[in-house]
Amino acid sequence: MYVLCLLVIILLLGISAAQMALQGEKAARGERDRQIAFQAAEEALVDAQNDIEGLPGAPGRSSLFAPDSAAGFADGCGEGGALGLCLPAPPDAPALWLSMELDGAEGASAGRTVPYGQFTGAVMQTGQGFLPSRRPRYLIELLSFHPPGAQAAAAAGSLATESYVYRITAIGFGAQESTQIVLQSYYRKQAAGAGP
Template identity: 55%
Template structure:
């Protein structure tokens, strides 16, 4: 007795093969998404570290400034509307009453308004290869008045510096902006 098979085994095998293929394709997609997420996380960490380096460079700029730069940092004239150039590069003030603060109005990534890392301090940073930032981080400095608790409101205010830095990741589009307040000892 020979029974004729209607090819059902072939159909079942093809359905199982398609199911296994779909599982493999979805596993490969998940693996690729995980790799992309890990790469983006690493890229953000590179940008964060670069921005932190720029904050430290700005603090060195404030603390160890040469005579010309120190005079500019001490006086209000360099912190006028917009950002300075030359020896006053990166020293920024508000555009006027009711205008946003300089750190919101300035394109931190652009040349000409912000200070690239090492411009005034001589600090070096490698860029553009492997796990390094695409370009050097940049920063601006704003001079802000404050008063200590218990001081008279009509007296001369003291000043601190608000430093805003931008760091770049391995890709140009990855950017991290950090901000710190820096006060000279004794102020």
């Protein structure tokens, strides 16, 4: 009887240890997947900045990003050559990036987001293992920029002195497509010849 009780206790300890090991493995896999998605979203932010700047080898559509021009940006985001270029939502509506389908299917235009490398020519491997399940995506919103010390109300009415900053929203995917990370950054393109 004593031996039987001892065997039951050892069996319960073994089952408990196995469950803890499996939980630890699931947590590690989930964290790895989250890191893959995070890195993919960061790469999409950099790709969007390269899209804005039109760096050598990535001419894309940099002419649409003049520091003092809103040309190419549309309500609800543009299409074609202006894909992912968006005017902000009205003040009484939710932020545009909250109402957009950032994780739209590959090739679908419903989300109106830009797949990684579409305008810059950048390449990202996707697939299985330690790779994202699919390319990250981004959209760029045009926001008014008011330099420190300037009154926001004064600049809003004078289009001649209007300056812009871009809010970039990117989504990255992990090895599992259900693992998604959304990151945002603000980016201001300097006028040609302007100092920092």
